[in-house]
Amino acid sequence: MIYMTAGTAGTAGNGEMDLIDLKAGQSGRVKRIEGGRALIQRLEALGIRPGRIVKKMSSVFRRGPVTISLGSFEVALGYGMARRIIVEPVEGAVKRCD
Amino acid sequence: MKRIVLMGNPNVGKSAIFSHLTGARVNVSNYPGTTVEFTRGFLRVPAADTRTEGLYEVLDAPGTYSLNATCKAEEVAVDLLETADVVFNVVDATNLERNLYLTLQILERGIPVVILLNLWDEAIHKGIDIDVSKLEQALGAPVVPTIGLTGKGLSDVIERLMTLSLPAGNRTPKRSRDEIWTEIGRILASTQTISHRHHTWLEILQEASVKPVSGFILAAVILYSSLRVVTFLGEGLVDKVFDPFFARVYTPLIIRLHGALGGQGLAHDILIGRVRNGGIDYESSLGVLTTGVYIDFGVVLPYLLSFYLVLGFLEDLGYLPRLGVLLDRLMHRLGLHGYAILPMILGFGCNVPGALAARNLESKRERFIALTLMSISIPCAAQQGMIVGLVGRHGAIYLGIIFSTLFAVFVVLGVLQDRFVSGYTPSMIVEMPPYRWPYWRSQGKKLWMRMSHFIFQATPYILGGVLLVNVLYATGVVAITGHLFSPLVKGVFGLPEEAVSALIIGFLRKDVAVAMLGPLSLTPKQLSVGATVMAVFFPCAATFTVLFRELGFVYTLKSACIMFVTAVAVGGGMNLLLDNVLTPVSYVVLAILAPILLAMFAPGASECREERQWRVEYKGQDQGSITVTSGRN
Numbered sequence: 248m249i250y251m252t253a254g255t256a257g258t259a260g261n262g263e264m265d266l267i268d269l270k271a272g273q274s275g276r277v278k279r280i281e282g283g284r285a286l287i288q289r290l291e292a293l294g295i296r297p298g299r300i301v302k303k304m305s306s307v308f309r310r311g312p313v314t315i316s317l318g319s320f321e322v323a324l325g326y327g328m329a330r331r332i333i334v335e336p337v338e339g340a341v342k343r344c345d
Numbered sequence: 346m347k348r349i350v351l352m353g354n355p356n357v358g359k360s361a362i363f364s365h366l367t368g369a370r371v372n373v374s375n376y377p378g379t380t381v382e383f384t385r386g387f388l389r390v391p392a393a394d395t396r397t398e399g400l401y402e403v404l405d406a407p408g409t410y411s412l413n414a415t416c417k418a419e420e421v422a423v424d425l426l427e428t429a430d431v432v433f434n435v436v437d438a439t440n441l442e443r444n445l446y447l448t449l450q451i452l453e454r455g456i457p458v459v460i461l462l463n464l465w466d467e468a469i470h471k472g473i474d475i476d477v478s479k480l481e482q483a484l485g486a487p488v489v490p491t492i493g494l495t496g497k498g499l500s501d502v503i504e505r506l507m508t509l510s511l512p513a514g515n516r517t518p519k520r521s522r523d524e525i526w527t528e529i530g531r532i533l534a535s536t537q538t539i540s541h542r543h544h545t546w547l548e549i550l551q552e553a554s555v556k557p558v559s560g561f562i563l564a565a566v567i568l569y570s571s572l573r574v575v576t577f578l579g580e581g582l583v584d585k586v587f588d589p590f591f592a593r594v595y596t597p598l599i600i601r602l603h604g605a606l607g608g609q610g611l612a613h614d615i616l617i618g619r620v621r622n623g624g625i626d627y628e629s630s631l632g633v634l635t636t637g638v639y640i641d642f643g644v645v646l647p648y649l650l651s652f653y654l655v656l657g658f659l660e661d662l663g664y665l666p667r668l669g670v671l672l673d674r675l676m677h678r679l680g681l682h683g684y685a686i687l688p689m690i691l692g693f694g695c696n697v698p699g700a701l702a703a704r705n706l707e708s709k710r711e712r713f714i715a716l717t718l719m720s721i722s723i724p725c726a727a728q729q730g731m732i733v734g735l736v737g738r739h740g741a742i743y744l745g746i747i748f749s750t751l752f753a754v755f756v757v758l759g760v761l762q763d764r765f766v767s768g769y770t771p772s773m774i775v776e777m778p779p780y781r782w783p784y785w786r787s788q789g790k791k792l793w794m795r796m797s798h799f800i801f802q803a804t805p806y807i808l809g810g811v812l813l814v815n816v817l818y819a820t821g822v823v824a825i826t827g828h829l830f831s832p833l834v835k836g837v838f839g840l841p842e843e844a845v846s847a848l849i850i851g852f853l854r855k856d857v858a859v860a861m862l863g864p865l866s867l868t869p870k871q872l873s874v875g876a877t878v879m880a881v882f883f884p885c886a887a888t889f890t891v892l893f894r895e896l897g898f899v900y901t902l903k904s905a906c907i908m909f910v911t912a913v914a915v916g917g918g919m920n921l922l923l924d925n926v927l928t929p930v931s932y933v934v935l936a937i938l939a940p941i942l943l944a945m946f947a948p949g950a951s952e953c954r955e956e957r958q959w960r961v962e963y964k965g966q967d968q969g970s971i972t973v974t975s976g977r978n
């Protein structure tokens with residue numbers, strides 16, 4: 248997995264990371280989903296799509312599933328899936344979703 | 346007749362609404378994936394209007410998030426949509442954003458739609474305010490707030506159905522996915538306001554349930570107390586209700602019948618069986634009306650009742666998917682992902698619904714592993730009840746032997762299948778239902794549905810099973826097959842030849858089969874071996890039918906081979922170890938610890954394969970990935 252180091256202009260982020268590396272309790276804006284069309288459509292139907300802010304609730308063990316909140320509901324994603332969702336951390340920008 | 350199809354995301358209350366509309370009984374539970382096949386029912390509306398016929402056919406479709414079906418259950422839903430004259434789109438009012446994605450896709454199809462804004466009570470409770478008439482305008486279709494639990498709002502839905510005008514052809518041009526999301530954003534901004542509110546304790550508990558430390562503590566507490574409640578209630582029912590009933594009411598009746606039949610003869614022996622010193626021993630008399638009825642109502646029913654009471658509570662609370670999250674890591678070692686715990690838990694009630702729920706698993710590999718594991722190592726509640734009743738009296742340690750062996754089989758077989766069954770296990774994506782305090786009326790309905798299913802569907806098999814035992818004995822089949830399988834049953838399992846009859850009955854009903862071990866006056870060790878072999882050996886006929894339907898001939902055959910080999914290995918192993926090598930306590934400790942260590946240190950075969958699969962998919966479809974360009978939101 249390659250991590251980009253430079254933050255994108257106009258956001259409070261400090262680079263991209265996948266959902267595994269995002270800390271529990273932290274929010275991130277989805278940048279892209281590294282997967283095939285099926286995976287992208289599947290996640291999109293749940294509202295997980297580029298631009299959407301998600302909050303990581305918890306993860307179980309190092310290689311266990313990750314639970315994220317999309318405001319009004321939560322989704323659990325297996326480790327492999329969570330690794331393929333690339334987000335950019337945002338701070339204190341989740342008023343709308345809380 | 347016109348056809349109404351109920352469409353919506355998983356777990357939004359479609360089935361609850363369906364049962365209110367049609368009066369038909371369906372399973373309603375608080376987690377995604379309850380409905381995997383559609384259910385049909387009928388709705389009669391007063392024919393006030395000549396344009397609308399009086400009788401409608403209503404179909405309860407499996408939940409789907411979009412019309413681009415991504416799994417089998419979703420495909421069913423999308424296929425049903427094609428056949429609909431009218432769609433009732435059930436929408437979760439507390440989750441409009443996600444739900445409207447499907448709604449907008451359905452509206453594009455140009456089929457008349459009524460939108461049911463369900464869970465309206467919960468939306469109000471959560472401080473979500475939706476302007477219904479504005480939403481109606483924005484969507485261009487009738488929107489009606491409803492409460493699936495009570496059926497509130499459904500009369501309005503029917504009224505709107507009658508005045509529904511049929512649109513001509515496609516109403517909305519097809520939009521791109523991005524356009525749909527933009528549209529949803531616009532609609533939400535103008536129709537929905539959310540007032541801030543503090544977390545409820547259910548929400549705090551919800552969070553704690555999937556965090557590593559608190560999650561496992563909670564899981565231990567919940568599982569342990571469930572077990573205690575089931576045994577407490579079960580024993581209580583037996584002691585306070587069923588035993589007194591049999592002693593005071595039923596036995597005198599049977600004694601009278603015994604007299605009326607003259608105390609002997611074919612009819613007497615079949616109905617009442619052997620009578621010893623003028624008393625009835627329900628466990629060993631082997632009569633249809635004595636042993637048969639006693640197994641059914643005296644042993645299994647109380648256990649089943651308490652089991653389903655607890656299961657129903659956990660289902661409606663919304664806990665089970667969270668257990669799946671906690672166990673995902675471990676389940677991967679067995680070639681499954683965490684959500685596969687759900688069919689397994691349902692299997693503890695009855696393997697049939699468990700096997701059906703396995704349909705939610707995506708790959709054929711997972712379904713094969715899950716179904717095989719379930720049929721082999723998950724005893725249904727009826728069987729458990731019988732085991733507890735028969736073996737438990739010799740001491741809890743013997744129950745420990747049986748259940749720890751089944752656990753060991755579950756894990757070891759899972760690890761082996763993970764290695765040797767080809768294919769891959771995708772990671773899970775599951776929506777976590779919110780915790781909801783179970784509503785007592787729907788709990789009661791569900792319990793009644795399950796109990797009446799047992800009473801009306803299983804009872805004939807139980808009574809028939811006992812009858813069959815009599816026939817097998819009388820015709821000498823038991824003696825012949827006993828001789829034939831004597832090397833296996835006697836030599837390997839260390840059981841008497843008569844135990845063969847029990848194994849044969851096991852094809853029909855497991856509870857009856859375990860009960861057959863009762864009259865053989867076995868030692869506790871032999872009982873444990875017998876009961877375990879019975880569980881592992883083969884699924885009951887009903888489960889087998891489902892296996893066959895879900896897996897096809899070849900895979901069912903493979904599965905059956907695994908069952909047979911496992912049964913021989915396990916029965917032989919127990920017989921050997923328990924006799925000379927290990928004390929019961931050390932056996933139980935070993936049977937629990939060894940598989941856990943194995944699972945922890947065995948390399949996860951499917952995980953490597955999963956990685957590979959994805960790399961391939963990613964490379965192959967690189968164009969498909971989207972990169973965000975704007976910072977909207």
Ligand SMILES: Nc1nc2c(ncn2[C@@H]2O[C@H](COP(=O)(O)OP(=O)(O)O)[C@@H](O)[C@H]2O)c(=O)[nH]1
Nearest residue numbers: 356357358359360361373374375464492493494
């Ligand atoms: N509070 C509340 N709960 C509901 C309502 N409708 C359904 N439920 C509950 O929501 C859960 C999901 O219902 P179900 O009918 O199984 O959903 P389905 O998966 O869409 O068929 C169950 O626990 C229901 O009891 C409602 O209007 N209000």
Ligand SMILES: [Mg+2]
Nearest residue numbers: 359360379380
């Ligand atoms: Mg349903």
